[in-house]
Amino acid sequence: MNTILMKAPAQRLRWRPTALAPEALLLLGGIGLYLLVPDDLGFATRVLIGALFALSLDLVLGYGGIVTLGQAALFGSGAYAAGLFALHLSGNPLLGLVAGAAAGAATAGLTGWLVLRSHGLTAVMITIAVAQVLLEVASKWRSVTGGDDGLSGIAVQPLFGRFEFDFFGHTGYWYALVVLLLVFAALRRLVAAPFGLTLVGLREDRVRMVALGCRLQRRLGTAYLIGGAVAGLAGALSAQVTQVVGLSSLSFAQSAEALVMLVLGGTGRLWGAILGTAVFMGVHHLASSIDPLRWMLVIGVMLLGVVLFMPQGLSGAVVSLWRRLQRRQEAA
Amino acid sequence: MTTTTTREGLVVRGLCRRFGALQVTSNVDLQLRPGARAALIGPNGAGKTTLVNLITGALAPSAGTVHLDGRDITHLDPAARARLGLLRSFQITRLFRTQTVADNLRQAVLQRGDRRLGLWRPVHTVPGLDEEVERALRLLQLHDRAQRRVADLAYGEQRLVELALAVAARPRVLLLDEPAAGVPQGESHVIVQAIEALPADLAVLLIEHDMDLVFRLARDITVLVAGAVLMQGSPDQVANDARVRSLYLGEHAHDAVA
Amino acid sequence: MSPLSLLASVAVDSLAYAMVLFVISVGLSITLGLMRFVNLAHGLFAVAGGYALVAAMARLGLPYEAAVPAALAAVALLAWPLERWLYRRLAGRSELDQVLFSIALVFIGIAGLGLLFGNAITAVRLPGYLQGSVSLGFRELPAQRLAALGAGVFTLVLLSWLMQSTRFGIELRAAVERPQAAQALGIRTTRVCSLAFALGAALAALGGVAGAELLPLEPHYPLKYLVLFLAVVAVGGLGSHWGLLAAALLLGTVETAAKYFVPGLSSIFFFTTMLAVLAWRPQGLFGRPV
Numbered sequence: 001m002n003t004i005l006m007k008a009p010a011q012r013l014r015w016r017p018t019a020l021a022p023e024a025l026l027l028l029g030g031i032g033l034y035l036l037v038p039d040d041l042g043f044a045t046r047v048l049i050g051a052l053f054a055l056s057l058d059l060v061l062g063y064g065g066i067v068t069l070g071q072a073a074l075f076g077s078g079a080y081a082a083g084l085f086a087l088h089l090s091g092n093p094l095l096g097l098v099a100g101a102a103a104g105a106a107t108a109g110l111t112g113w114l115v116l117r118s119h120g121l122t123a124v125m126i127t128i129a130v131a132q133v134l135l136e137v138a139s140k141w142r143s144v145t146g147g148d149d150g151l152s153g154i155a156v157q158p159l160f161g162r163f164e165f166d167f168f169g170h171t172g173y174w175y176a177l178v179v180l181l182l183v184f185a186a187l188r189r190l191v192a193a194p195f196g197l198t199l200v201g202l203r204e205d206r207v208r209m210v211a212l213g214c215r216l217q218r219r220l221g222t223a224y225l226i227g228g229a230v231a232g233l234a235g236a237l238s239a240q241v242t243q244v245v246g247l248s249s250l251s252f253a254q255s256a257e258a259l260v261m262l263v264l265g266g267t268g269r270l271w272g273a274i275l276g277t278a279v280f281m282g283v284h285h286l287a288s289s290i291d292p293l294r295w296m297l298v299i300g301v302m303l304l305g306v307v308l309f310m311p312q313g314l315s316g317a318v319v320s321l322w323r324r325l326q327r328r329q330e331a332a
Numbered sequence: 333m334t335t336t337t338t339r340e341g342l343v344v345r346g347l348c349r350r351f352g353a354l355q356v357t358s359n360v361d362l363q364l365r366p367g368a369r370a371a372l373i374g375p376n377g378a379g380k381t382t383l384v385n386l387i388t389g390a391l392a393p394s395a396g397t398v399h400l401d402g403r404d405i406t407h408l409d410p411a412a413r414a415r416l417g418l419l420r421s422f423q424i425t426r427l428f429r430t431q432t433v434a435d436n437l438r439q440a441v442l443q444r445g446d447r448r449l450g451l452w453r454p455v456h457t458v459p460g461l462d463e464e465v466e467r468a469l470r471l472l473q474l475h476d477r478a479q480r481r482v483a484d485l486a487y488g489e490q491r492l493v494e495l496a497l498a499v500a501a502r503p504r505v506l507l508l509d510e511p512a513a514g515v516p517q518g519e520s521h522v523i524v525q526a527i528e529a530l531p532a533d534l535a536v537l538l539i540e541h542d543m544d545l546v547f548r549l550a551r552d553i554t555v556l557v558a559g560a561v562l563m564q565g566s567p568d569q570v571a572n573d574a575r576v577r578s579l580y581l582g583e584h585a586h587d588a589v590a
Numbered sequence: 591m592s593p594l595s596l597l598a599s600v601a602v603d604s605l606a607y608a609m610v611l612f613v614i615s616v617g618l619s620i621t622l623g624l625m626r627f628v629n630l631a632h633g634l635f636a637v638a639g640g641y642a643l644v645a646a647m648a649r650l651g652l653p654y655e656a657a658v659p660a661a662l663a664a665v666a667l668l669a670w671p672l673e674r675w676l677y678r679r680l681a682g683r684s685e686l687d688q689v690l691f692s693i694a695l696v697f698i699g700i701a702g703l704g705l706l707f708g709n710a711i712t713a714v715r716l717p718g719y720l721q722g723s724v725s726l727g728f729r730e731l732p733a734q735r736l737a738a739l740g741a742g743v744f745t746l747v748l749l750s751w752l753m754q755s756t757r758f759g760i761e762l763r764a765a766v767e768r769p770q771a772a773q774a775l776g777i778r779t780t781r782v783c784s785l786a787f788a789l790g791a792a793l794a795a796l797g798g799v800a801g802a803e804l805l806p807l808e809p810h811y812p813l814k815y816l817v818l819f820l821a822v823v824a825v826g827g828l829g830s831h832w833g834l835l836a837a838a839l840l841l842g843t844v845e846t847a848a849k850y851f852v853p854g855l856s857s858i859f860f861f862t863t864m865l866a867v868l869a870w871r872p873q874g875l876f877g878r879p880v
Contacts, residue, residue: 067686069630069693114865117872118824121628124689125820126868132817133861140854192454194442194461201428201439208426211388212443212501213414219449252813256693263690293704293809300697307680307690 022271023185029278030177041169045241047281048176052183052234054262054273059187060227061259062267063199064220065206066115069255070127071231073111073134074104076250078232080138083151083245091157093165097179097236104232105225107134112224116217128252135250150246154239165241172241179237183230187270190226199223203268260303266313275314340402341365341535342418342505347386347396349559356382358560360396364505364535371538371546373570374556375579380539381423383556384507388420389413400505415444417504421497423513423539425490429483433474433493436482437465440500468500472526488519495526505535512542524548547571595728600847602726606735608842609742610801612835615822616745617790623766623828624786627677628685630692632794632819633812634699639665639795640807641703644712654717658799662792669791673784696812704809711806714799734803741800745793749831762786766828821864827874837875840867 033044057071081103082096090096111130115123138145145151158164163171190196198219201209210216239245248254257280265276287295310317342364349357356379364370374380385391387398389410397406405413428436438455441464450458469475472492477485482493491511498506511527512520520542527549530536540546546553546567553570555562563573570576618632642661646652652660672695680691720737723730753759764772765779773779798807805815818841826837844863848856867875 061686067689069689114869118868119872120626120685121622121820122824122868122872122874124628124630124685125817125824126865128817129821129861129864133858133865136855136857136861140858189454190451193450193452194438194455194458195449195451197435197438197455198442198449200431204428204430205426208422208428209439209443210409210411211414211420211422211426212440212497213411213419214443215411259690259693267686293701293709296697297701297705300694300699300701303690303694303697307687307694311687 020185022188023181026181026184026271026274027177029274030181033278034173034177041173042242043281043285045169045173045176046238047278048173048180049234049238049241050258050261050281051274051277052176052180052237053231053258054265054277055180055183055187055270056227056230056234057258057262058267058270058273059190059230060224061262062269062273063191063196063203064223064227065199065203066220066224067124068115068127069124069252069259070129070131071227071258072250072252072254073127073131074107074228074231075235075238075254075258076131076134076138076245077107077228078104078235079239079245079249080145080151080235081232082236083154083239084144086154086156086240087151091155093156093159093175093240096156096240097233100236100239101229101233104235105229107232108225108228109221112221112228113217115224116220128255131250131252131255135247138250139247146245148247150244151239152244154243154245156240156243165243169241176237176241179233183233184270184274187230191270195219195222200268257299260299263303263306264313266315266317269315269319272313272315279314339366340399341368342387342537343397343399344387345397345399347383347398348394349382349386349391350394356559357386357393358558360556360559360561362387362554362561364537366504366533366535368535368537368552369550370536370552370554371540371550372554372556373540373543373546374562378556379559380556381509382559384420384509384539387507388418414501417502418507419498419501419503419505420507421494421509421511423509425487425494425514427482427490427493427497430481432479432481433485433496434465434469434478436493437468437496437500440468440497441465444501464500464502468496471499471529472496473522488515488522491515491523492526495523499530503534505537506530507537507539509539510541511538512540512545520545592728596850598726599729600843600850602729602731603735604839604843604846606738607804607846608835608838610738610797610804611818611822611842612797612838613741613745613800614794614797615819615826615834615838616749616831617787617792617794618819619823619826619828619831619834620762620766620786620790622823624762625677625681625783627681628688628692629677630689630816630820631695631699631812632790633816634696635665635669635791635794636798636801636805636815636819637703637807637809637811638668638699639792639798640714640802640811641707641712642795643799644707644714644807647715654715654720661799662795665795666788666792669788670784673787677787678780678783696816699812700809707809709809711808714802714807732803734800738800738804741796745796746831746835753831758782758785817861821860823874825864825867825874827871827877829874829876829878833874833876840875 030048033047037044053075060066060068060071078100082100085096085099115126118126139147141147156165159171159175165171198214202214202216202219206216235249238249261276261280262273263276264280265274266272284295306313344360344362347357347360348355360383372380372383382391386393389408393406397404399405400416400418403416405416428439438461441461442449456462469478472495474492474496477489482490485493491514495511508527512523515523524545538546538549550567552564553567554564555570555576557579562575563570614636617635618629621627621629621632639661642664643657646657646660647654680688716734720733723732724736753763761772761777761782764775764777765782769779805811822834822837822841825841826834841860841863845856845860848859
């Protein structure tokens, strides 16, 4: 049995307790947020849902390298699916989440191959177009989706029969936090698995990977599918917690905002998505009185700044700083 | 399609490639049996890279066939050919720079046709994976640099990793595109030793400009000129051929044959 | 209305709409083919042309005939430094970075336009001869739409002449087909890029001006119609501008006809057609197979 590649015994022991450090940090952050804004749990929950959505985008874009401006198609699919599920089939919240994830995965499965067959501008445009088509369909199909008014009054049964989704949003918040934690942990495992390593390889040098025999379309398709499921899950959460679903869940603005949050936080690290969402939505919350146009200007300038000066995002800056500190420690 | 794969190795017959009216590859025949140590030489612009691309599937032929162990792979894409055991290394290093040497090799092992990609169990728990990586590391004496990031390695070391990557994938046929290119004079012997240490049943085609390397490593040389095969033969035959001498070898022939 | 006049009516409206899409999208197609740059901000040049026209007439007091060329020139002058200082900087970067950059530009542009001109639809004050309708026999056609048709024809003629008969056009075609060979031949591709970019922006502005009736001027214009321009370019493929015209005609006709017969579903028809074409030929109708 080899010993070179397996870490030294001392290192392996040290590895175990810190393996769940990111999840623990996220939990602490979630608790902290709860304590920070106890009167505005609606906002806090939206941050968690936004982070989950940004995670889905990080998998597709940060790890899969698929540039999409239409992730809202999958979010909205999940939202409408969960909403309709609760209104017409069953109020069980967990089943509703499954419905949402399944809808997101289905939409991704049906449209992913179209996106992956194309390159560059065409591929990006297809992602935008798919979301737009779904938006049009939702807008015109009033009998099912409520059209421009959307779905409302989505009443969800108490979680496990005990925890009611009340007006104050306590249940909703912890519900969303647990879902976020579980998905984050699952995605971290996915990324550490052979599949994840393959995605990282594809992101870095597609030609090389193909020359090694990588089944490109299959791998990217799987990433897109899983990303769709997570986005659908986020949409379902949104439907259940806010109890409404609107056309905005399918909008370009929804896709673009998620992209900005992800890029701000830094792609390809998973925790960057969460960081970016927290910062972005936090700033927006503080500047809530700003009019939409000025906010658009702020987003534009911020995005421009990140692209030109900080392409690795906030998480990239943190990592660079950490590495620099480590090198200084080693030198000392 | 043959159900039993015969150990013919790589068989290229009548391979042609046209770009409009320009014939870049003309009727090339080539065979690499298991254990072959062959070289492809020719002046710049002879079409060596095009031929490599045709063999690996990066370029589709205008005519001709490519067979691997009896199986027709003429219309398969590069990834499919790679999964069947036909691999190449790149002249300009293409590695996963932000990853460690070990992780680079893991990529090669994972993409082989006989593996399914897991979604859940971490990479280092995949049975047999690390053994395969170990094997490639040992073959190229890279085990002391296994945990280092490729970006932090010297170029000569990166060329070794490039070679290790191809080896880790356990190919049946390996096309080495100028493996010593860009490596400082004093370090090229490491590459040479590595190539000499390659598995005996592997078929190797070396594309090279460095005549010392070619005469040292190859038992069979194909000379390509203007997209067509000028001659094929042993190093002696090639070195002594008048056409080859006048065209290409110049004074190297004296050093090699003497 | 008799079936024949109905068809003729659809045809005329489709043609006008297609021409507007064509004129605006040409610049995007050139930028993509030449610089391989995924520029999602292209619609900004179109709407900027319209707004520049309005500003030239309202704030500078220029008559329509002078304001139009002034607006086109203004947009070209705006595009030049943008390309020189920003787009060129990002030319080698990843597709994602280019998308992000152009989205950022769009956001900033929309905000700027909104703050300068207000959120509502801004109408262009047309001169008398463009205000009324022209009688075509089977119906009345707004004179504006006729002008849009004219702009399309003008663009076609201009491009054909440029590409075939001028040094710039020949160099442009060479740079699109084989960039390295073009540079080796001594063609200054950066200069060609800058000129082509400015030309594309000016043409977009022309489309924005000529199409202001069909695509009304409002701050969110670049995002609202982004998919339209992208779709025309994608469906046309990176071949000649004739391919682009064909794509504009196809998509324009489908959407206009749908507006006549199944009004609520016109967008869905547009997108379905586009997705169907791309499913069949990912490189577009006239693009080179990848």
